[in-house]
Amino acid sequence: MAHKTLNPESPSDFAIDPLRVEFRSAETELAFQRHHLNRSRSSLRLTLIFCSVFYLAFAMTDVAALGYGRVALVLLVGRMLVAITAIMGLHLIRDPSEPVAAQWLVASAAEVVGMATFMLIVWFRPSEIPWHAMSLCIMLIVVYVFIPNRLIIAKGIAVAATAAFIMIAVDKGNLTPSDALTMSMLLLLANSFGLVAARRYHRLWRDEYRGLMDLKHLSVRDHLTGSYNRRHLHEMQLPTEIARARRYKHWLTMVVCDIDHFKSINDAYGHQTGDAVLQHVSGMLQAMTREHVDSVVRYGGEEFLLILSQTDLDGALYVAERLRAAIADNPTVDAAGRSIATTASFGVLAVNFSVVGKEVTEKSLIAAADTLLYEAKKSGRNNIQCSEWSDESTGQGLSFRPLTIYDSGASDMCLRHVDAA
Template sequence: MTTEQEFQQHHLARTRSSLRTTLIFCGFFYVAFALTDAAVLGYTRETAMLLFARLLVAITAACGLYLVRRHPTSILLLRLTATAAEIVGMSTFMLIVWHRPAEVPWHAMSICIMLIVVYIFIPNRLVISLGVAVATTASFIAIVVSIGTLRPADLLTMSMLLLLANSFGLVAARRYHRIWREEYRVQSLLIHLSVRDHLTGCYNRRYLNEVLLKTELARSRHQGLPFAVILCDIDHFKSINDTYGHLAGDAVLRTFSTVLQTTTRQEVDSVVRYGGEEFLVLLPRTDRAGAETLADRLRHTFAQTPAEWADQSVSATASFGVLAIDARDGPVSDEAIFAAVDKLLYRAKRAGRNKVQSGVLVQSRNAFQG
């Protein structure tokens, strides 16, 4: 998902609420102001025609409300509904202006309000709102010129006021859009900082315990799919720090995390800095054989990828414990998973390091089979 799509999804609830409120108000007041048609025109065919046009606005609003309620996650539908409401509402207003030519000053005041509504209160893409507003303003001025009830000086004043309303609306809309995007950027940054390790960019252990592991286990159990975890540890990491310094140690950690994140599946697997030089990889839809193959590829890739800092480099290796979890037979505790995969990691260490050891954890018995 792109950043723009994520931003739109983040503001979807607010956008839907704003559109719903605006549609209700617009639909109600368009119909309510039919009383002014009757007051000005009497009970004539023109009054009936304008009433039908006003009802069309209300029907458009009602259909929009229904569609948004039926498809609450569709961003495209929200935009189409907003655009349809703007076009139908403004077209109806132009019809009212044409059939009530004696009230041009009142119409000018009304259209200024409506322009602000289009720019600020109807959530839509700014370029679409601008297009509707400019087309409406030009149409209104053309109708007023055709009616010919204003003096040139008054027509110029009215045109300047409409230009001011458009300018104010555009500036305000751009400002709101910037504020919303800055709010999203800051919130995304805070979320990132709260769930990611600052050195490696991997998820942190708190997020693993509170969200990741529970979510993936529940999804695996519900869908009846295999699930595996890999616990890996950089070999002789203390010696690297003691020999080359902590900057070298940080470079090795970043290199190892990069190998883990680039070799695993994006948006599917999760890489966690488990603690110090230990990393945990969650592998949904992966069985024991697949996890073993991946762990061996990670082991080989890391051994062949020296860490570089300043103008120096150092090579390192890592050991891997691979645990496949039978997710179909019932729940298992986090502690059982961590204990089992930890045993496998230390078995790889005792086997001479730079090794892969695997086993299976059966959930119904919390039984570990090496």
Template sequence: WHAMSMSIMLVVVHLFIPNSFVNATAVSIATTLVFSLLAIHVGALSVSDTLTMTMLLVLVNTVGIIAAHRYQCLGRRQFRAQSILRHLSFRDHLTGCYNRRYMEEHLLEQEVERASRYPAWLTVIMCDLDHFKVINDTYGHPTGDVVLQHFAGLLRAACRDHIDSVVRYGGEEFMLILPETDLRGGVRLAERLRRAIADEPAYRDERRAISVTASFGVVAADFSVAGMGGDPRTLITRADELLYRAKSAGRDRVESDEFARAPMVA
């Protein structure tokens, strides 16, 4: 009876107590050995009883170890699948940048709240590849996808890891969110990106090299100014206006402005 109770305890250790596979196995084997030594020392067991008890404990440990290992593998697969789904929910599948939905629902509002709390500067850059439709129409969408991936790679490489955010806003349009960055810093980054994109071919094979240019709209908000705040979408609207001003002025340029909240009407 003690051996049967011990077997139930071993099943509980393997399957129902949250622990790592290695720890559960070590605890069960050590407990089995201690129990066996006590049973042999205290109880006057016959050979058949000892053999029966040993086989019972070995069987329970074997089944428990196999079941615990399978359970752990299943848990790892579930965690991996959940991680992939979570990644896909806020990342663009082509470029690896954040997608627009995640930006609108979480990212920008979170950065605006953080800038308001400290307070600090916050800069938003809207950028768009010039004449990208011509590339798709001339060379095909697979080549256009490579150009977009190249563009996104340059944007991510120029940003600070775990601080700045790169968002694929739509099509060939991207947005950069730069915490604790003033207008001067945002313009300097945009100009560096503009030159890097124009100087390096976005696509190259044995037959041709494709170069592109990009236009940028930079808006910076100083949240240390009294009364600064409001809807984060106003920053996007202003950056978009500056981007289209750059497009209208001939493309391959940077337009910038410091965001000022409209005065409240009494």
């Protein structure tokens, strides 16, 4: 199945939740996270290494404050646990199966273990509460800004750590009321600054991502009809679909659609009306095919190409006939209110990649589908010509079996016959 193509013109795709500062659309958020995965991994990897090294290095301060003994050993074990968590996290984020979920898990685990160990240090070294408060302020900024995690999770961990620290400080720190208030205000300031900075960064990254999607949308879509453009077909869409069909031994069908007598429409009504016809037909093609699975491409002028994934000849003929009938039965209404009757001709080429050889190429498929379209136009237009690809070789290369189906005057069922050889 093809991935959803995000549309910057759709507000629902890129709306940002003000509380979570994430895209409301889970699919858009996941695509954003995957887009920034390498940057996020690099940042997380650096932070894990940096924090674990400093946690271990500061073990000497435990010895300086407490001497060699059981408590210093307990704190050393806690610091080593931070380093072990970092090492396990570095290994886990290499897993390609669930990279985003693994990254969030590692980030959250590192934050929780790091803060829990720090609270243990504060508990056993209460005489240094002012220094610990300064250290916690730095750690809060790291949690909010430097560790790539979901903001709502980072905020929860930071607030919980701040509350735990204040309770320990009040219980064991022998602080005066003014000192306790000053320390609490300092931690509140650190949380506020970290949260504001994190919200700004999260929103800026998502605004940047939407801008990139704007450019991508313009680069792969036809500006008039909203269909994919020819460049995207050849550079990405068709090679990907052929490779997928060949790998999984699926059917792949190409449908070429050409609006009949389009030049006459332009000559009689003007190019603006011709543009309205193109938009109307393209809209029907996109509405009547499977979103995120099939692809509609404006191949050139009044010609459209449809790629129907995992669709055999019978299924493609059913789709093509529905499209042919819909175009014929739904005239275009232009800006002047005139009703423009329109028909279209179709060439349908189905390929069963479980039986065909590797000689099938993008160029040969398009050429064969275009030949079928040409036969449909020769047969009087407003009809469908179809074929199932075969690997029977001729002097010209691969051959296909032409089949003729009924035109607009026949019944609802597709009547087909194989032409005599």
